Amino acid sequence: MIFRENVPLSGLNTFKTGGSAKFFCIVGTVDELKNAVCFVTENKLPFFVLGGGSNALFSDRVFEGLVIKMEMMGRGAVEKENGTIHLSAAAGESWDKLVSLAVGNNFYGIENLSGIPGTVGGAAVQNIGAYGAEAGDSIIEVEILDVSDMKVKTLNVKERLFSYRDSIFKKLEGKNYIVTRVLFRLKKEGELNMKYKDIREYFENKNFGEITLKDLRSAVLEIRSKKFPNLNKFGTAGSFFKNPTVNKNFYESLREKYPQIPTYPVGGENFRISLAWILDNICGLKGFKKGAVGLYENQPLVLTNFGGASANDIKNLADEIARTVKEKIGIEIDPEVVCV
Ligand SMILES: Cc1cc2nc3c(=O)[nH]c(=O)nc-3n(C[C@H](O)[C@H](O)[C@H](O)COP(=O)(O)OP(=O)(O)OC[C@H]3O[C@@H](n4cnc5c(N)ncnc54)[C@H](O)[C@@H]3O)c2cc1C
CATH class of the missing domain: 3.30.43.10 (Uridine Diphospho-n-acetylenolpyruvylglucosamine Reductase, domain 2)
Known part of the structure; x- marks a missing residue:
């Protein structure tokens, strides 16, 4: 090496x-x-x-x-009882190629996560999510190298590995873990996850008959192509920030002031609120640009390098956005992107 x-x-x-x-x-x-x-x-x-x-x-x-x-590669699927499929992939495999393989074989579970760039290891670490699904929903085991004793270990999902765009691997407890392989539980027969409004509207407008897994993947890819900049032309890491989670009191006061703000309950009397909506409608940052970096027109959470921006330019704009949100509604927002 x-x-x-x-x-x-x-x-x-x-x-x-x-x-x-x-x-x-x-x-x-x-x-x-x-x-x-x-x-x-x-x-x-x-x-x-x-x-x-x-x-x-x-x-x-x-x-x-x-x-x-x-760049560790290798994938394999094994059929278990009751139409369950165990799909295993090494950490360096392309996430979207894995989704494509699953959809091509009619394995249900990760199709809503179509089109997300990156590797299988990155998907587990970030607990990627989109269109009503998260990687952690389908992961049952993660193989890691524990650098504290140099042993390869298997972590079971029962060890509470994942939370919203977060995982044990981003926390102090997991700082010694490097993901080497991920095991997913998928289904041979399943139900399509059509909870997300954009997906429902896509099919309503197209007058579809029976919707297949492949149709759903195509729909997600088409919807995404309009939301994110073309990576061949521009630089981005997707949503720069996580949607903030607030308690019931804060949620109620916000709702009173901004009745249209999109929110959804996340358990324990907490609510997640749409940061994109806040940036567009409260902070007035829709399409805001500073030099070569700005918020993408179709999705304000997506900070975009329109050409020639430095990391510092991006970080400065991100800090300015976080300050503005704090000033306008008193919420601290956290980055989804890992700053190195
Ligand atoms: C256009 C675009 C759209 C996106 N859309 C979405 C979306 O819809 N939903 C979403 O959740 N994300 C989205 N993202 C973000 C990104 O694609 C995901 O977070 C992805 O999973 C990152 O994987 P990666 O391999 O590129 O990780 P990297 O960026 O290389 O690394 C991210 C973090 O994971 C760690 N890491 C990576 N691999 C390992 C490993 N094997 N072991 C231990 N740590 C590791 C790194 O050290 C780092 O801390 C988008 C990004 C872009 C550019």
């Missing part, structure tokens, strides 16, 4: 920004991953595990450590 030095990172993330990595390597197996971890331990360096770079904002400076690019 080769450890390269001073590798530019701008070609390795979808914001297309960032400085360089002092050290960089690509790992294709667990043994190579172990070698990479030994390298950082021996040299007392920090490390960063990179999947597809579709949810990471690298600073413009040098990352003074090792960037480990995950």
Whole structure:
């Protein structure tokens, strides 16, 4: 395995920004991953595990450590009892190719997550979600390398690995874990998840007969193509911020002031509120641009590098947005994107 030095990172993330990595390597197996971890331990360096770079904002400076690019590959499906399918994929596999494989085989469960860039490992770490589904809904096990004792372990979903756009892997308890493989439970016969308004409207407008899994994937891909900028032209990491969660009292006062604000209950008397709506309707930031970076017209949460923006430009705009939201309605918002 080769450890390269001073590798530019701008070609390795979808914001297309960032400085360089002092050290960089690509790992294709667990043994190579172990070698990479030994390298950082021996040299007392920090490390960063990179999947597809579709949810990471690298600073413009040098990352003074090792960037480990995950390219572990391999997928396999096994049929279990009652039409259950166990689909396993290595962390470096493309997320959307996995969804395509599942849909192509008529396995139900992850079709609403079609078209999300990145790797299978990244999808588990970020607990990706879209159109009423989350990766964590279908994951039953995650295989990890625990860098504290260099053992490969299997974490069961009963260990409460996931929450909204979050997982144990982003918290202190999971800081020593590198995801190497993910196991999904899918179904041979299932029901389409049509809870999300955009999806229902898509089919209502098209006068469809019986809707198949493939139709649903096509619908999601078409809807998404209008919401996100074209990655061949622009830089983005999808939604920069999470939708904030507020308690009942706050929710009620907000509702009184802004009766149209989209909200939904998330249990425990808490409510999630649409940040996109807040940015457009309360903060007046629709289509706001500062230099080469701005909020995407069709989806304000999507900060976009329209060409030539630095990581600093993006971070500054994100900070300004967070300040504005705090000033206007008193809510602290959290980034979904990992800032490195
Ligand atoms: C156009 C666009 C649309 C998007 N739409 C959505 C969407 O609808 N819903 C959504 O939830 N997200 C969305 N995203 C965000 C992004 O695609 C997901 O978060 C994705 O899962 C990130 O995967 P990645 O492999 O690119 O991770 P990276 O960006 O490489 O890494 C993200 C984080 O995960 C960690 N990580 C990655 N792999 C591993 C591993 N194997 N082990 C341990 N840690 C690891 C990294 O260290 C980092 O902290 C979108 C992004 C873009 C650019």
